[in-house]
Amino acid sequence: MTNTVSVTRKTLRRLSLTMAASALALAAVAPAQAAENGKFRLGIVTFLSGGAAGPFGVPSANAAKVVIDQLNAGALPAPYASKGINGAEIEMVLIDENGGATKQVEEFRNLVQRQKVDAVVGYISSGDCLAVSPVAEELGALTVFYDCGTSRLFVENKAPKFVFRTGLDAAVDNIGAARYLAATRPDITRYAGVQQNYSWGQDSWADFTAAMKQTLPKAEAVESQMPKLFQGQYGAEISAVSVKRPQIVHSSLWGGDMEALVLQASARGLLDDATAILTCGESALERYQGQAPNGTIVGARGPFGAFAPQNALNTWFTGVYQNAYQMAPTYPASKMAQAILGLKHAAEKAAKAPGEIPAPAAIAAAFKGTSFESVSGTVQMSRADGHQALQGISYGEYHYDAKTKKAELKNVKSFSGTCVTPPDGTEAQDWIKAGFPGAKCE
Amino acid sequence: MNSIYAVLIDGTIYASWLFLVAAGLTVIYGVMRILNMAHGSFYAIGAYAAASMVGWYFNGEGAALPVWGSYLMLVVCALVAGLVVGLVIERGLLRLMYGRDEILMVIITYALLLILEDGMKMVWGVDPYMAFQPYAEMGRSVLGGLKVSNYDLALIAVSLVVGGGLWAWLERTNTGKVLRAVIHDREVAMAMGVNVGLMFTLTFVLGTTLGALAGALTAPAISVAPGLGVEVIVLAFAVVVVGGLGSIEGAAAGALLVGLARAAAVHYAPELELFVIYGVMSLVLAVRPQGLFGRTLVRKI
Amino acid sequence: MMRLDRTELCLIAAAVVLAAGGLIAPGWLVFLLTMAFAKALVVQGVVMQMRAGLVSFGQGLFYCVGGYAVGMGGQFFGLTDLAVLLSAGVLAAMLLAMVLGLLLTRYRDIFFAMLSLAFSMILFGVLVKSPQLGSTDGFNVVSWTLFGWSPAKETAPMALLTVTLVAGLAVALLLHRYVQAGVGVLCEAVRENEVRVEYLGLSPRWLLxxxxxxxxxxxxxxxxxxxxxxxxxxxxxxYWTTSGEFVFIALLGGTGHVAAPFLAALVFAVVRTYAIEFVPHSWQMILGFTLLGVIVFLPKGLWSLFSRAKAKGAAAS
Structure with a gap:
């Protein structure tokens, strides 16, 4: 008896020793990676696995790679010609966003406290942004959200300090979509929606239907289908929508789901009778190969990808991206480039001497309310107390030429930021329901 | 009225797809007592193989090739992918694990799932593949005012053939009889001189091939992207558990029940669509704990 | 005063050592330890059922109920006291388990696994359908207080680690006694042979x-x-993959000892965080191979490393 007890004790002693040793080993590994090498360590977080990797995550990670390489080579046009960030070489730390918000909070802390990054750019999932935002404020870590669209971000983080968003609020997509329909198809009376059954889809449909009530009060929502995320098979949904004979089918589906829906709906004849409006449609512009009927309305969640304006920065970006990956950048790639350029602009504005890496608080102070040049034109950080970018949005019709195998956008209409974005202090839904007070449209 | 009709058509199409996905799972469980979590990955491998080969078939050589070749290609891809993956996994890994606890086998296949998910990413990358030509070329028919894709209708025929073939093989051939003996009592079968090892290999390869076939036949209608496999596992599990583990006719009945229930939910109560599958499963199990066609096991003392 | 046996004393010592270590550890490590040990508690729930021969692929249900009770208590009822929030979660989970248990204990093996998974997925569906609760985006949890004391931003993580260690220790001590007491032993007997337990005049169903x-x-x-x-x-x-992760950790550690889930959760957290850092594109594969390796070489889990040493030690003395 005494024998076993003493052995148990021995075992447990070994256990606590192992635990303590592994903890110490971890602590010892960590400082070796600390950032005391004069480089600007930049954490990039985006989907590298799962369903969002193909359409969004990997193009974004690729854009980050190519932009950082070019920045380090000092190969950008003005005003970003200086090397790296303020002369300091940029070192990228890439993390997979897959795995849920709880895991992202853990990885975010690891990035900031173990990897000692100087700033983090990333996050596509709204849930991840909402979870990471308070942690970023707590740790005082400069964080730029480049894509996630939830309207709740700055509703919950009321006094942001270290959190910025260079991408647009998702409400903008759907207000823009409703305005586009009002401008191009004022006669429609019946529309339907197919959204994925999660926050993004539910919010998109709520914003879109509310906005349609304002812009096209005569139109009626005849059907709403919410298939689950990554379902891939939309047979029953397409039947249910077809039976109601809508003229417009609104969908916020993205990636593989969106492509599958378009393919099946077009094969089933739904899209012969109705026109689809796809808020995330641009990301598959090169991939439909005529499977989306001509005239399908696509958006890019802002003036990105194929909707980006002609300017020196965009020409440069399209060129280097095309060189590196043999395809034109889609909107997630443009948005990633925009976030990195915004960060560089703010850091250099904050720096006092060349080669200096300013503290996060200094960069944040410089970032707040600034305006910077980007691949999508001039970006003004003029919403959410200077932490949220204000930009316009564009929609256009997809047209495919079977002979040249090239897709192009026709009937492109752009709406200025002030036309589709609620003013500070007003929540998107309230603003829409009140009839867009104070909207300035050009 | 129109809706009931649509529910029947949509439900049957969906059920035929569910059956294709679940058939391999139930065959493997029936014979080997392995609840294969990696089944979704075999489905995804079949889909990737088919989508990439069909893409190559149409893009590589121009449009001169006949479309029927692509249908052949789908089936060949599924057979080759299923055969290779099945053999490698069974001979290389599972063979060493037979006789372990049933639950441990589930976890082994869970580990396989994690490995295969990243493995597929290494082979095919993360960009979605589209192989729409076989789907789009078949055109559509109008059935009582509802436009239906002919490809989907053909899928019903395929799953009838697969189901009928499996049943005939198990009930009418010698190998089938031997397999049923293994299902009934592995030890006695072994004592009677049945080469159980060979039967296991055969079953596993058949199961993976069925999974890959389901993926390959689905590929033209969807966009093949990472994470595809994980989404179908729970669905296939639900169908198999509803029907009774290890039973072919159970899988067919389960697929039909789940398919029709889901189609009805989509048409009449879209809000409930998310719960329908689990609701059906809980209800069936509450009434018949072993599933519709499941066998009650004798309790051993 | 209860008499503590050596195992219990060692568990207490390990918790004290870890708490002291937390004071000098960097912030990320404190967080990693907190998360790992919190998850280890969920894994304890899985292991408890594994000892009785049942594998729950839906333990995420109670993990989620505990989490949402804390979140909703703070968001909607203005509760911030840690002890109150945690007890609310435990109470809610127990009530739910009392109802579901009536049905679930009729099932064994794979049917138990699938049915527990189904219930967990139904909760998932209900939450996704609840925009007031933020649907899939969820919502943030308010900062906590303890008996009127609200920790400063800098001390909160360390304070929470201490709370987690105390909770983990309490559970470990209780479970240690539970495993050795009649009920715990009977659970193992149910796993081995249910019918024989019935012949003893006991109700396996009531035990389960x-x-x-x-x-x-x-x-x-x-x-x-x-x-x-x-x-x-x-x-x-x-979601079922979360529950799958708990089963993964449970098997990693094995059912040999109450401390095994804690060790396994720690190893899992470390392997995962470094896999994500060094091979961001294929970290799942690393996890898969780790699991396979453990199953092949240590079928009784990581803990068998220690019990092997124990067997050797016993042979030597």
């Missing part, structure tokens, strides 16, 4: 039922602590 409810309580405690540490909750907590 109480075990199920106790496991739910432990898991909900883990869920509540995770929610407090992460500061955010979402329906993903009830």
């Amino acid at each position: 039922y109480s075990n199920y409810v106790a496991a739910a309580a432990v898991s909900a405690l883990g869920g509540g602590l995770t929610a407090l540490a992460a500061g955010h909750i979402d329906p993903e907590m009830a």
